[in-house]
Amino acid sequence: MKKIPLRFVCGLLGMLCIFFTLPIHAQEYPNRVVKIIVPFAPGGPSDIIGRLLSQKLSENLGKSFIIENKPGGAANIGIAQVAKSPADGYTLLLVSSSFVINPSLFANPGYDAFKDFAPVGLPVSSPNIVVVHPSFPAKNMKEFMQVLKANPGKFDYASPGNGTGPHLSAELLVLKAGIDMKHIPYNGGGPALQAVLGNQVPIGLSALPPAMSQVSGGKLVPIALTSKSRIATLPNVPTIAESGFPDFEGDTQQFIAAPAGTPKAIVDLLNIEISKIVNAPDMKEKLNAMGYIVSSPTPEQTSQIIKVEIDKWSKVIKSANIKPD
Numbered sequence: 001m002k003k004i005p006l007r008f009v010c011g012l013l014g015m016l017c018i019f020f021t022l023p024i025h026a027q028e029y030p031n032r033v034v035k036i037i038v039p040f041a042p043g044g045p046s047d048i049i050g051r052l053l054s055q056k057l058s059e060n061l062g063k064s065f066i067i068e069n070k071p072g073g074a075a076n077i078g079i080a081q082v083a084k085s086p087a088d089g090y091t092l093l094l095v096s097s098s099f100v101i102n103p104s105l106f107a108n109p110g111y112d113a114f115k116d117f118a119p120v121g122l123p124v125s126s127p128n129i130v131v132v133h134p135s136f137p138a139k140n141m142k143e144f145m146q147v148l149k150a151n152p153g154k155f156d157y158a159s160p161g162n163g164t165g166p167h168l169s170a171e172l173l174v175l176k177a178g179i180d181m182k183h184i185p186y187n188g189g190g191p192a193l194q195a196v197l198g199n200q201v202p203i204g205l206s207a208l209p210p211a212m213s214q215v216s217g218g219k220l221v222p223i224a225l226t227s228k229s230r231i232a233t234l235p236n237v238p239t240i241a242e243s244g245f246p247d248f249e250g251d252t253q254q255f256i257a258a259p260a261g262t263p264k265a266i267v268d269l270l271n272i273e274i275s276k277i278v279n280a281p282d283m284k285e286k287l288n289a290m291g292y293i294v295s296s297p298t299p300e301q302t303s304q305i306i307k308v309e310i311d312k313w314s315k316v317i318k319s320a321n322i323k324p325d
Contacts, residue, residue: 029266031063033065034066034091035092036092037081037092038050038069038078038095039072041071041188043190045209046094046254047069049292056277057273061273074098076106077110078093079098079102080110082257082258083112083117086259087118087262089258089267091258092258094255096207096255097164097309098163098164098165100306100309101165104317105322105323114306117257118258118267119302120258121256121270121275121297121298122256123277123278124253125251125295126254126292127208127239128169128208128226129225129237130170130203130204130222130223130240131221132144133220145243145244153182157170157183157205158193158203159183159186160185160188160207162185163322163324166189166192169205170183171316172248175319177244192204192206197214207252208225209290212233224243225237226240227293228249231288233291251293255302275296279296
């Protein structure tokens with residue numbers, strides 16, 4: 001009987017170990033509490049999505065997924081904490097577009113979006129929306145552009161803060177349309193919208209979910225959305241893209257990521273479970289009504305989206321010479 005070379009046996013055993021280890025990670029996970037770090041204060045869009053997902057993940061996977069809010073440093077503190085956490089799937093990050101904006105906005109944000117993280121998914125995004133006070137002398141995008149071009153520098157706009165997604169969407173519009181309006185940053189989406197509601201600032205740029213109730217109730221006039229196409233919940237509100245700027249897109253995304261080195265089996269399991277949650281008919285209807293767009297990219301597709309978004313916002317930040325507060 002011919003002897004099998006020892007080298008061949010060792011190689012075969014190694015391959016079998018790899019083969020069986022990958023599924024075991026997923027089968028054993030989770031066996032204790034999983035923390036989802038949200039680098040913002042409670043009540044914001046990321047926190048709301050995080051709590052919806054954590055409840056369903058807890059029910060579906062049989063272990064508690066809990067939200068831990070870590071606000072501060074324009075989200076950099078919480079993001080950096082996850083970057084330094086063990087790569088075992090028990091500390092996750094749920095973060096808005098700050099994740100792809102901050103690498104260009106800050107000289108040292110405290111993390112590397114590519115090297116420090118394993119992207120899990122992008123369960124939802126939301127358009128940003130241009131809104132105006134009812135007294136503003138424009139009720140649609142065509143009139144809005146005419147008013148601003150006829151009055152350069154006269155009108156201010158409010159945003160949730162310097163370097164936020166709505167702020168950069170506004171500056172992208174300024175660059176593409178050749179208009180002149182002054183940025184008034186606020187400490188969050190709520191205060192920015194209150195300033196427009198009270199007519200302290202006539203124009204607002206906001207993520208759609210915080211503005212949805214005021215728009216639906218007629219308290220704010222919607223001018224345009226930053227999404228690629230119109231959304232079913234606001235079918236009469238056009239996009240900036242269809243209003244003469246065909247390449248315009250500036251949504252606020254909600255990314256989920258794990259520390260780099262997290263086993264692929266765990267990353268894939270989380271991606272599949274989260275996709276099932278947001279695509280369940282009742283959940284999808286609820287999210288759409290709140291102003292979110294459900295998406296289900298794979299971890300690999302999410303990684304590509306992150307690269308595209310970092311490149312896009314880097315150009316806006318440089319062109320508009322935006323600096324952090």
